[in-house]
Amino acid sequence: MSYDPYGIMYRKGEKQMKDVVERAFRKLASNRDIVPLYNKWFIARLPTGEKLNVAISPQLEEAFKVLDESE
Numbered sequence: 001m002s003y004d005p006y007g008i009m010y011r012k013g014e015k016q017m018k019d020v021v022e023r024a025f026r027k028l029a030s031n032r033d034i035v036p037l038y039n040k041w042f043i044a045r046l047p048t049g050e051k052l053n054v055a056i057s058p059q060l061e062e063a064f065k066v067l068d069e070s071e
Contacts, residue, residue: 029067 010017028034042054
């Protein structure tokens, strides 16, 4: 097993996009909606019937907490 960080990509220098993405993640973290949303798409059965079963890593869980605390 290895650790692979998650990421979102958008064009370098796109300040507006960066701000929107950061604002959205901070809002999800502060509402405590981010973990259930993660579970919906990475743990639970998808609309296609597939199940990814990608457990949330301790590193990602910590990143979500930091997002919540940084408001």
